Amino acid sequence: MAKMRQILIIGNNDNGCTPELEKTAYDAGKHVAESNSVLITGGLGGVMKAASHGAKDGGGLTIGIIPQDDASLANEFCDIVIPSGMGLSRDFLNALSADGVIVVGGGSGTLSEICAAYMYKKPIATIKNSGGMATKYADQYLDHRENVKIIGFDSPKDAVDYILEQTKS
Amino acid sequence: MAKMRQILIIGNNDNGCTPELEKTAYDAGKHVAESNSVLITGGLGGVMKAASHGAKDGGGLTIGIIPQDDASLANEFCDIVIPSGMGLSRDFLNALSADGVIVVGGGSGTLSEICAAYMYKKPIATIKNSGGMATKYADQYLDHRENVKIIGFDSPKDAVDYILEQTKS
Amino acid sequence: MAKMRQILIIGNNDNGCTPELEKTAYDAGKHVAESNSVLITGGLGGVMKAASHGAKDGGGLTIGIIPQDDASLANEFCDIVIPSGMGLSRDFLNALSADGVIVVGGGSGTLSEICAAYMYKKPIATIKNSGGMATKYADQYLDHRENVKIIGFDSPKDAVDYILEQTKS
């Protein structure tokens, strides 16, 4: 099948983001692009924007799936925008659209996406020292079902390599 | 407005449920009914079914919002079924439909509903010794935004009373 | 199973509604309530509001499934509000929640709900002289699949009786 590998990067929106998190997300996005995978994000600010920026600088393709029904609200680094109009439940759409997931920092919205990805048994990697949910859930199962272990990595490159390994055709 | 108070009880589906959790959920459902509030659940088994059973025995009205598009898959204690056809993202619909939320045990699906309720700033109470997410998140904020504090209680009655207090018109 | 019969009434919002359409919707809502069925509407104005008003005056229970995530935006005759936050795609949720559907007038939103109900093979009745989609699609199949024939009736009572007949347990 023609389908490209689709990798989701999740994490803080502008609220709660820092220059370090942006750098981490940028690097992760760039590595995704360099692997010829499509980068998917929630299309807004913070980690989502930085990752998309990195993917564009890496020559890749970016998709932003946003909560609103207005595509102009997506960040400027999205080649394609899905204005879901679903509000925050678009977190599930992000998880479903992902072959694998990378977590950078993150608050409750990110946790919601982790839950969805976990329930759908997608491989999940976190940058374990990036704080927030990425740190909190590194190297754990989310619950008793042990669907998939969330693995923590020290660097964006290692996290991306792990996801590429897990999503080889 | 004619609108009734709508209280959501969340927790384990059949997988991971125990007789103790069912008893706790049953009691919580009964108290919800006795307060003349509508009970909302995810309409399937485990905690959802026990809570609905308790609400019916308490003379109340029950709504089940299920992931599938087939109403016959809801448990037998639902007066009204919303067969959302949305899959697991119906967790958001549950949270949006709730004036307040009570957590009994729970795994990743329950955590997803807690995230949604927290993001929408709904009051949330847990039975703090019921295990799973109810124990894990008792007396905490979900993230740095501190939207709403998730409060742990020893008994279903105390948890319901707290939610009733928080949702007084 | 305890589940009540759930009947959906659809039609014009405030835009495009008339006193005649409101009277027709009011009467339909009242008959639904008198049959001990739950009335479901899209929870906003026009036909939805009038039908809910009629159902309340008929002693029945009403549910409004609205596009927004804010329950206060529902009309005042809804006992229960599902603030879907899904925008206009909540038309599908309405159709899925219905055992049967009654159409009063209606524009593009109503047509969308007719499409959804038809695709899910729900029985559909229209008040055939109420204009809009109710008139346009009376006594027709929506497409070549011939899932279910949309039947036109002269009065709200006849339309409701037909739906009750089609949805007998």
Add this chain to the structure above:
Amino acid sequence: MAKMRQILIIGNNDNGCTPELEKTAYDAGKHVAESNSVLITGGLGGVMKAASHGAKDGGGLTIGIIPQDDASLANEFCDIVIPSGMGLSRDFLNALSADGVIVVGGGSGTLSEICAAYMYKKPIATIKNSGGMATKYADQYLDHRENVKIIGFDSPKDAVDYILEQTKS
């Protein structure tokens, strides 16, 4: 903004499709690709598959937004798959994701997408002699609001040119 133009082609799934419709859809998809726009479809068979095939042969990028939560169910000509898990309500997601819409034949599902596109005021073109909804709704408004006129064209090229004209940045 980096965002590409996103054009949606809708019409019959396998059920109801014909070789003529496939040829028309293939040509439309090819023209979309040749304009450097992204082709969006509902990702399944019939018109959706033929349009995606034409876009791939035209060197373009294709996205399939499918009702199921399993990406393997998309047709083989989709570069990117959004497995929405939303069932048929993904028709709204298609319409929201479109800058403009082209209709080839089509039954009730297509009509649902036309309703959604019309409600969101997207430009809509049909191949007016391709039958189904494309013929039925050519050169009309969907309802009294007159949001946008659905324009009928004789050829796929004319329809695509019209949409390109309507969606110039």
